[in-house]
Amino acid sequence: QSALTQPASVSGSPGQSITISCTGTSSYVGGYNFVSWYQQYPGKAPKLMIFDVRNRPSGVSDRFSGSKSGNTASLTISGLQAEDEADYYCSSYTSSSTYVFGTGTKVTVL
């Protein structure tokens, strides 16, 4: 499978909201509600931020929210803070019994 398509970079000012898109196909993203999102700081392991499209693990700020429409999932960060500056990856289960990750998005806080 090809990687899920994400914008290479998204930026915003503190307090603003930004949205990162993640586009797949009906074989992944569109066909299943098994989309998850991960935050990764440089040199660190990824951290789960959203699972099953829109659910937040305990301990993750409610400024992070997920949604899906058709073959595109989205991660929205509200009230952007300096600590949100990181790389973000989406992931989905696929009909071939594999996982696929997104290309990754670098979030910059201006």
Place this chain on the structure above:
Amino acid sequence: EVQLLESGGGLVQPGGSLRLSCAASGFSFTSYAMSWVRQAPGRGLEWVSTISNTGGNTYYADSVKGRLTISRDNSKNTLYLQLNTLRAEDTATYYCAKEGRIAVAWSYFDYWGQGTLVTVSS
């Protein structure tokens, strides 16, 4: 507290082999599927392989099929990845990751190890 501790990375020549280990603690290891995810330097995440909680089912990315083998020893709470016939493009940090739902693969990764770096170079 869930902990995943990878080891076994290092420098290996093209065509060589390496075995990675991931020692798990803080959860019922036998209840969860486990996976390996890798990240080449400066690149994105790439799913490599998943093994069911019992070890009876394994799954691989096409890019590694036939060269990498995932396994687990539930008596030792340890996950393994055997890397054979290594190529330069296998150079990456390899993370082990725990599945989020009990006894089910294909959910999400709720815990990750710190990663172990494999460098394939002559």
